[in-house]
Amino acid sequence: MxxxxxxxxxxxxxxxxxxxxxxxxxxxxxxxxxxxxxxxxxxxxxxxxxxxxxxxxxxxxxxxxxxxxxxxxxxxxxxxxxxxxxWETPMNIWIFIFVILFGGMLGLVVLSIEWPVAKPVALHGVTEALATRLFVEYLLPFEVASILLLAALVGAIVLARRD
Amino acid sequence: MDITLNQVLILAAILFSIGTFGALTRKSIVIVVMCIELMFNAVNINLVAFAFFSGLEALRGQVFAIFIMVVSACELGLCMAIAIMLYRNRDTIQVDRINMMKW
Structure with missing residues (x-):
């Protein structure tokens, strides 16, 4: 190990x-x-x-x-x-069964797929590569995400304001 | 590195299931939101593991994980504001007591 x-x-x-x-x-x-x-x-x-x-x-x-x-x-x-x-006990059992079935389904899906795995390598400079990727290829989603953050900021202030 | 992708995915599936259970059973809005954050975390672990096991060339998994973090931060901030407003108006943050939209 x-x-x-x-x-x-x-x-x-x-x-x-x-x-x-x-x-x-x-x-x-x-x-x-x-x-x-x-x-x-x-x-x-x-x-x-x-x-x-x-x-x-x-x-x-x-x-x-x-x-x-x-x-x-x-x-x-x-x-x-x-x-x-x-806790509300009667509900819990059904939700527990549901979650066990759901997790089992996830596990079955994971195990049944042959994932195409490349040889994992330890790279240096992942952060630089990530920045290039984010600011060149994904620039528009980045800007949209900033607008989303601004909207959430304004919304949170408006909601929690004491008036 | 002798960890396989399947181990990481199974771990994330377990975490996602635990988060689902918590989000469906807990009564406090704060804990429900924290359980949703646990589910977001499981997904982020999946994405980072996919980026790692696909050779770290495209790094699309890590970029997507960043966007998921942005969205979950927005969601959490708004949920906390809603919780404070509910407490101010209804004196409770228990989910089963907030039923004024039921009728």
Whole structure:
């Protein structure tokens, strides 16, 4: 077992454990902090798969900004970390069965397709190549994405404004 | 690197299923939105793995992952604004209590 595969299994274990914790824990604050761990482990996976820029963006935006934003909302809308949510048991079983079937279907599809895999190489300068790709070939979607961000910014301010 | 693409895809499928379960069962809007973020994350892992295992030449997977991050950030910001507004108007952010559009 090489270092990379050991790291992969480590991050995968963190991801699965803390995702289950996000879904099952009753404390809202613990749930958000588990989501923080999941987002950080995802950044680790990105570094492992040679996506350094995406890993840094993941840490800055998701693990940083998104978690802080969600914690602010938790602070503003609930009565502190003692806030608990009651499970609704009868619904859960059917949703659980549905999700198990859905995940099994995804796994079957993944395993039944012969993926055309190239030889993975560790490249240097992926960020430069990504920037070229983004600003030359995908310039129009990039600009549209900036307009979308602006619209979401204005919309969020208008929605949350106290008037 | 002795990880195969299938292992990554199975991991992402597991994460997506867990996120789906959470988004369908949890009652708090905040946790529902976080579970949707988990599903976005699973998709991003898939895309980055596809970019890696296709030889890192085109990098289309990573570009697409960036756009997914943009869209999910917009979605999360708007959802949080809606949650604050609901709390101000209805004093709750529990999904099953927000039923004023039902009748």
């Amino acid at each position: 090489t270092v990379t595969s050991a790291l992969f299994y480590f991050f995968a274990a963190i991801l699965i454990f803390f995702s289950i914790k996000v879904v099952t824990t009753r404390n809202l604050f613990h749930s958000v902090m588990s989501a923080f761990a999941v987002l950080l482990a995802t950044a680790g996976l990105f570094f492992l798969f040679n996506a350094e820029f995406l890993g840094v963006v993941q840490i800055l935006i998701y693990a940083g900004a998104v978690t802080i934003l969600v914690l602010f909302v938790v602070m503003l809308t609930t009565a502190g970390p003692k806030y608990r949510i009651v």
